[in-house]
Structure formats: C-alpha cells, structure tokens
C-alpha cells in the first residue's frame with residue numbers, strides 16, 4: 388500500500404503544476420470546496436491538461452473517502468430481455484418471438500436466490516426489459532420469493548423506467564405520481580430495499596428523441612427517484628455517455644442530479660451541520676446547495692446514512708460508457724479510455740453532494756476501473772457473476788470476478804479494499820457468515 392501525502396500538500400502540488408491557466412481558478416474552488424458551475428465543468432472537459440483534472444478528482448475522492456476502495460459481493464439478475472421498446476443503444480432487448488428471448492420463472496428466481504446465498508452475496512441487483520405481458524403480481528412474487536429464500540440478501544431492483552412500466556401494467560397510470568408512489572410502496576412491502584440508477588441515459592430532449600424515444604423522459608426519471616427517496620429508499624444514478632450527446636448535455640445531466648440531491652439532503656445537512664452554499668440552478672435560479680466535498684464537512688466525516696437521513700438519497704453516480712457493439716448505433720465509435728477517465732473525473736468534481744462515484748468494472752474493464760480508483764472513483768462494484776445487459780468486446784454473459792480479484796485490483800491501485808453492503812456499510816466475514824457495521 389502506498390502512503391498518500393496530506394491533502395493540503397497535494398492541493399499545493401496540484402496548484403503548482405497546473406499547465407492550463409484556465410484551470411487555476413477551478414483548482415482553487417475545488418481545494419476550498421466551492422461548487423463548480425457549468426462553465427467550469429465544460430473547461431474540465433475541454434482542457435488538454437488532463438493531469439490537473441485527474442489530480443483534482445483524486446483530491447476530492449480522497450477527501451471524501453480516504454484510501455478506501457469499495458466493492459461488494461453481489462449477483463446480478465436480468466429476469467427477462469423481452470422489451471416493448473427498442474432503444475437504439477441497447478443490444479440487450481429482444482422481442483418475444485426473437486432468437487435469444489428469455490424470461491425467468493419464479494422457480495428460476497428462487498434458484499438464483501439460492502445461488503446468491505451460496506456465493507455469500509449481500510445483494511441481488513435486478514433489472515430487466517419492459518416485458519409487455521408479465522403481470523404486476525409477477526414482480527411482487529419475484530421480490531417475495533427472494534425475500535423468503537434469502538431473507539438477508541438486499542434487493543436492489545428496477546430502474547425508474549421499469550417502475551413507470553409497472554405503474555402502467557398495474558393500471559395506476561404511468562404519468563400519475565400517486566400511481567408511481569403506490570407501485571414503490573407495494574414493491575417495498577414485498578422486499579425492495581433500494582433502486583439502481585439505470586435508465587437515466589442523458590437528460591436531454593434531443594438525445595431522448597434520437598436514441599430512446601418511448602422511454603420515460605429525464606424529468607420523469609428524476610420524479611421517480613424523488614418519490615423513491617420520499618418513501619425511504621436509497622437510489623443511484625447513471626449517465627450513459629459517448630453516443631450522440633454533447634459535453635454540455637453531460638454537464639446538464641450532472642447539474643440536474645446535483646440539484647435533486649440538494650433538495651433531498653438539505654434537511655439532513657441542516658440537522659447535521661454539513662456545509663451548505665448558495666448555488667445557481669441549471670435554469671438560473673438561486674437555491675441552497677449541500678456540498679459534501681467542503682473540507683470541513685468532509686474532515687468531520689459528514690456523509691448521509693440511512694440512520695441520519697430521514698429520507699432516501701442518491702448514493703452513487705455510475706458513468707457508463709456507451710458500447711456500440713450489436714446496437715443500432717454500431718456505426719458510432721464509442722468513447723475511448725482517456726474520455727472514460729476524464730468523464731469519471733468531471734463527474735467526481737461536479738457532483739459534490741454525491742458520496743460515491745463508481746467505476747463499474749463490467750463496462751470499464753477491471754484494469755481501467757483500477758486506474759479510475761486513482762482518479763475520482765471510490766467503488767468498483769461487485770463480483771456480479773452474470774450480466775446480460777452490455778458486454779465489452781469479447782466478454783460473455785458470464786462475467787465473474789472473485790473477491791480476491793477485486794481486493795487485488797484495489798490494493799495494486801494503492802487503496803484499502805473494503806467490502807460494503809448495498810447501503811455502503813462495512814461487511815465483516817467469518818467463513819460463510821457475514822455481518823455489517825450498523826450506521
């Protein structure tokens with residue numbers, strides 16, 4: 388394990404070595420924990436001084452999460468790839484009569500839950516297509532089956548897109564907030580513990596109409612997560628980048644998420660004494676922002692937890708590079724390594740109220756995720772096992788790494804690997820038994 392110098396020393400070194408003068412005021416803002424605006428975000432995307440961008444992201448990452456690299460022991464379950472939609476960037480979906488279409492029975496799901504227990508998983512991560520015919524009861528039964536079979540395994544399931552689909556098939560109206568809230572409550576009662584961050588893509592109407600028309604809008608996605616937070620569920624967020632969107636679109640996506648998190652965490656920040664600052668919304672209005680990356684807030688270890696926050700909140704952003712293979716956008720090149728790295732860094736710097744930024748190794752590769760740990764990311768996701776949604780060149784659906792692989796990747800990058808559960812509590816193992824640190 389390498390020893391990392393004190394944050395002040397690092398900040399001083401970064402300031403000394405800035406090569407692009409446009410980055411100096413940004414570096415000063417980051418060092419003092421001041422929120423960055425959209426123009427500064429664009430400068431971070433455009434500068435050729437990638438070293439400074441990486442160094443600043445690393446500074447913030449260490450300020451928030453020290454030398455810890457999180458991973459978890461999880462099992463992904465993609466219960467069906469049959470989908471009513473045909474998003475252009477998606478190579479996962481099938482129509483019902485198409486080769487490769489599948490759906491899991493409840494027995495299959497029970498088997499998956501047993502495998503999760505056998506593998507020592509603390510989490511099942513469940514998402515699927517928008518199946519046109521499965522009834523709402525199927526989803527409740529899925530959760531109840533897992534709950535009965537594997538009562539200790541946390542169920543993180545259903546993107547906002549699926550939740551809206553469920554409101555429609557439950558005949559609660561996909562547009563109505565009370566219908567969506569009703570669905571969330573039903574799912575929670577059946578065992579849902581939190582929500583993943585998929586389906587966000589990039590919050591922009593042009594991108595929406597060019598690549599995933601028919602899917603819910605960015606506004607609706609944000610509303611579903613807001614309702615989930617109000618119902619006490621923690622959620623996560625993604626950003627699928629590197630297709631037809633612009634850097635401006637990526638920055639706006641981050642701003643919208645940041646603004647939502649401000650709203651979610653404001654009461655928590657006031658009661659806990661975390662830093663708040665006046666900030667300007669993406670549409671020009673002033674509001675009170677919660678800045679976890681403020682040096683004093685971070686030094687006091689003030690991060691929301693399920694114990695201290697009366698609602699749910701966004702835990703992590705997962706920037707996802709678009710992988711063109713087998714999609715309708717196969718003609719696009721997709722982002723390369725340096726762009727992936729820079730997007731990770733900019734995400735860390737812009738999302739000053741997100742406790743975690745994840746390098747999802749399945750889509751970034753484990754080697755790149757390792758590098759990203761040194762440049763903004765503090766989490767590399769988990770052991771996964773099966774993943775049907777997207778595959779990096781040559782990878783199959785069986786994508787499994789062991790805990791030892793993840794620990795080695797973290798240590799080699801100079802970090803202390805910590806197994807977390809879905810809510811970022813530390814997991815302790817003793818043979819096949821595991822416990823978590825309570826908040």
Ligand code: SF4
Pocket residue numbers: 470471472473474477478479480515516517548599602
């Ligand atoms: S991205 Fe999701 S909603 Fe779109 S086609 Fe694929 S599975 Fe269906």
